[in-house]
Amino acid sequence: MPVVVPAFSRIGEENAFAVLARATALAQAGRDVINLGIGQPDMPTPPHVVEAAVKALQDGHHGYTPATGILPLREAVARDLDRRLGVQVSPDSVMIVPGGKVTMFMAILMFGEPGAEILYPDPGFPIYRSMIEFTGATPVPVPIREENGFAFSAEETLALITPRTRLLILNSPANPTGGVTPKAEIDKLVAGLAAHPDVTIMSDEIYGTMTYDGERHHTLLAYPEIRDRLIYLDGASKTYAMTGWRLGWSVWPAPLYDAARKLAVNSFSCVNAATQWAGIAALDGPQDCVAAMMAEFDRRRLLVVEGLNKLPGVSCITPKGAFYAFPNISETGWKAKALASALLEEAGVATIGGPDFGIHGEGYLRLSYANSAENIARALERIGSFLEGNRR
Ligand code: PLP
Numbered sequence: 001m002p003v004v005v006p007a008f009s010r011i012g013e014e015n016a017f018a019v020l021a022r023a024t025a026l027a028q029a030g031r032d033v034i035n036l037g038i039g040q041p042d043m044p045t046p047p048h049v050v051e052a053a054v055k056a057l058q059d060g061h062h063g064y065t066p067a068t069g070i071l072p073l074r075e076a077v078a079r080d081l082d083r084r085l086g087v088q089v090s091p092d093s094v095m096i097v098p099g100g101k102v103t104m105f106m107a108i109l110m111f112g113e114p115g116a117e118i119l120y121p122d123p124g125f126p127i128y129r130s131m132i133e134f135t136g137a138t139p140v141p142v143p144i145r146e147e148n149g150f151a152f153s154a155e156e157t158l159a160l161i162t163p164r165t166r167l168l169i170l171n172s173p174a175n176p177t178g179g180v181t182p183k184a185e186i187d188k189l190v191a192g193l194a195a196h197p198d199v200t201i202m203s204d205e206i207y208g209t210m211t212y213d214g215e216r217h218h219t220l221l222a223y224p225e226i227r228d229r230l231i232y233l234d235g236a237s238k239t240y241a242m243t244g245w246r247l248g249w250s251v252w253p254a255p256l257y258d259a260a261r262k263l264a265v266n267s268f269s270c271v272n273a274a275t276q277w278a279g280i281a282a283l284d285g286p287q288d289c290v291a292a293m294m295a296e297f298d299r300r301r302l303l304v305v306e307g308l309n310k311l312p313g314v315s316c317i318t319p320k321g322a323f324y325a326f327p328n329i330s331e332t333g334w335k336a337k338a339l340a341s342a343l344l345e346e347a348g349v350a351t352i353g354g355p356d357f358g359i360h361g362e363g364y365l366r367l368s369y370a371n372s373a374e375n376i377a378r379a380l381e382r383i384g385s386f387l388e389g390n391r392r
Contacts, residue, residue, distance in 0.1 A: 007134055007136075008134075010133040010134050010136070011130055011131075011133065011134040012126060012127075012129065012130030012133065013126070013130065014126050014127060014356075015126065015352060015353075015356040016037055016038065016039055016352055016356070019037040019038075019340075019344065019350050019351075019352055020035070020037060020038055020350070022344060022350075023035050023037060023344060023350040026344070026345075026348070031348055032348050033344070033348045033349070033350060034348060034349050034350065034371065034375045034378055034379040034382070035350045035371060036349060036350055036351050036367040036368050036369070036371055036376070036379055037344075037350035037351055037352050037366075037368060038350075038368055038370060039175060039324070039368055039370070040237070040238070040241070040243040040370060041238060041241040041243075041293060041297075041323070041370050042370045042371055042372070043241045043293055043296075044241060045240060045241050045242050045245070045278075046240060046241070046282070046285070046289040048281055048285050048286070049240060049242070049278045049281045049282045049285070050278070051281070052277050052278045052280065052281030052282075052285075053245075053274040053275060053277060053278035053281075054274075055277070056273060056274040056276075056277035056278070057274045061273040061274055061277060062273065063273065064269055064270050064273075065270040065271070065273050065276060066270065067261050067264040067265045067269060067270050068094075068095050068096060068257075068260075068261050068264065069094070069095060069096020069097075069249070069270065069271060069276060070096070070273070070276050070277075071091060072280055073096055073249075073276045073277075073279050073280050073283075074091035074092075074094040074095075074096065074249075075091045076279065076280045076283040076284050077089075077091070077094045077096075077234075077249045077251075077283065078090065078091045078094060079283070079284065080283045080284075081219075081221065081251075084208075084209070085208075085217065085219045085221065085222065086222070087219060087221040087222055089221065089232075089251050092257075093251050093252055093253070093254065093257060094249055094250070094251055095249065095250050095251075095252055095257065095260050095261065095264070096247070096248075096249050096270075096271050096276060096279070097235075097248045097249065097250060097264070097268075097271065098246040098247070098248065098268050098271050098272075099235060099237060099246045099247065099248045100204070100206040100233055100234065100235040100237055100248040101127060101248070102248055102268070103202075103204075103231065103233040103235075103248060103249075103250040104125075104127060104128060104131065104169070104202065104204065104233060105127075105131060106250075106259075106260050106263045107167065107200075107202045107231045107233075108128070108131040108132055108134075108135060108137075108167065108202075109131070109135060109263065110256065110259055110260075110263075111135075111137070111166040111167040111200060112131070112132055112134070112135025112136065112137035112166075112167070113135060113136055113137060114136040114137065115137075115138075115164060116135075116137040116138070116164060116165075116166040116167075117137065117138045117140050117162060117164045117165045117166065118132045118137050118138070118139060118140065118165070118166060118167045118168075118169065119140045119141075119142050119157065119160055119161070119165060119167070119168045119169060120132065120139060120140070120141060120142065120169040121141075121142050121144050121152060121169065121170070121171050121174065121358075122141030122142060122143060122144060122357070122358030122359060122360045122361070123144055123176055123177060123326075123354055123357035123358045123360050123361035123364070124141075124144065124169075124171055124174070124175070124176075124357055124358055125171060125175050125176075125204065125357070126356060126357060126358075128169050129141075129358065137166070138164075140160055140165070141358055141359065141360065142156060142157050142160060143156065143360045144174065144177060144179060144360060145360075146317060146326075146328060146364075148179075149179055149180075149317060149320070150174060150177035150178065150179025150317070150319075150326065151172070151179050151180065151181035151182060151185055152170060152172065152179075152181050152185065152189075153185065154185050154186075154188035154189035154192060155188070157189060157192075158189065158192040158193070158196075161196050161199060165196070165198075165199050166198075166199065166200065167199070167200050167201075167202060168193075168199050168200070168201050168202070169201075169202050169204065170189075170201060170202070170203045170204065170220065171203075171204040171205075172186075172205070172207075172218075172321070173207035173208070173210055173211055173217070173320065173321025173322045174207070174321070174322065175207065175322055175324060175357075176324050176326055176352065176354070176357045176361070176364075176366035177319065177324065177326040177366075178319020178320060178321055178322045178323075178324045178325060178326060179319065179320065179321070179326075180211055180215055180217075180320035180321040181218070182218075183218045186218050186220065186223075190220075190223045190225065190226055193226060194225065197229075199229070200229045200230075200231065200256075201220060201226060201229060201230050201231070202230075202231040202233060203219070203220035203221075203230060203231070203232055203233065204233045205217070205219055205220070205232060205233060205234050206233060206234055206235055206237065206238055206248075207238055207321055207322040208234060208239075209238075209239040209290055209294075210238060210239070210294065210297070210321050210322050210323065211320060211321045212294075212297075212298050212301060212319075212320055212321065213320060215320050215321065217321075219232070220232065221251065227253065228253050228254075228255075229253055230251075230253060231250060231251070231252055231253070231256065232250055232251040233248070233250050234248065234249055234250065235247055235248030235249060236248070236279055236282055238322075238323075239282075239290055240282040240289070240290070241293065242278075242282070245272075245275045245278065246271065246272070246275065247271060247275050247276070247278070247279050249279075297323045297369060297370075299373065300323075300369040300371075300373055300376055301318070301319060301323070301325070301369055302318075303369075303373055303376055303377065304316075304325045304367060304369045304376050304380070305317075305318050305319070305325055307376070307377070307380035308325060308327045308367070308380065310380075310384070311380070311383060311384050311387055312332065312384070312387050312388060312391075313329065313330075313331035313332030313333065313387060314327050314328070314329055314331070314332060314387070315327065315328045315331070316328065323368055323369050323370050324366050324367065324368050324369070325366075325367045325369065326354070326364050326365070326366055326367075327364065327365055327367065328363055328364055329363060329364060329365055330363035330364075332387055332391075332392060333391065333392025334390075334392055335353075335362070336353040336354045336355055336361065336362055336363060336364055336365055337353035337355050337356070338353075339353065339365065340352060340353035340365055341353070342386070342390070343382075343383060343386060346386060347382040347383060347385070347386040348382060349379045349382050349383055349386075351365045351366060351367050352365065352366040353365060353366075354366065367379075
């Protein structure tokens, strides 16, 4: 008899990893593939951060650390939140975790159970829905609409709350759309949440340093009225080009902090010690590396949006954050996943079909501009020729 674990029939994954594997296989077979599928900066981790990790290893930081992370890093996170966002958090509410994903994993495990409803953005990061389904809770998608500039709508979100809603997941700046929700909309949402005191909020702000056009990041941490039921998710993966290091952090309300600590003790024990020391160097060190990366992303953002809007049947609003464009391809006549697959196999360009981010992603593709300007220009040319030759 094969071993069957029923809960695992409900867990999903991230198609971006499958696209990456296919793109790599095609490249290994000699094909010239341009990868606009991947959600990680193409720059290396800043050298002073790497040096801090090397030094930590040489200094003998080889053992377990506290499960919640070393105090100097938790203090550095608190300093960063104060400096960057003007919010005060106690280092005792900060938890160091191996990547941004782990905070959502913990939060969804805490609140997800059969009968519970969890609201999440759609299109949105695919792990939200996957984990909600895994716990047996009911996933309730909150539509994220192009006509709102891919910001979430306070009204639409509040209208979906029921007495069974346990957790509300928010994400701005957003993956996969690059949408940034304006402060006025967040104000409205927080005001409306006063009527729903039993709903916990998880705010995924992993792209919080990645906004454009002078747009400021508005953190949910800035609202004292929800601080006792807000889980803040952040990390080093995107801001400091550290996806492979596995370093994230979260801020928890006091009653949940110990539950998060226990989940850490029961799973990963602690984040790699040298990585934690690197995190201190990243947060406390010079931030010009972040500014330089953002200037480069900004240049590419304009290139990609301008190029996309010239393609037949394609229109793309200018993303205000992260490093993704989310063009509307519905006028091409192609279904999004079929187009993404044909572009990879026939044109050698890796993108992700919008439906990989939820049902409201149909009609869109996600293009990451974490690739060189030259490659972006070549990719746009290839997509253009493909669409010209394959009209539906
Ligand atoms: N949240 C969002 C919205 C993301 O896009 C990602 C990564 O793509 C993560 C969280 C997870 O980040 P990490 O690689 O640090 O686990």
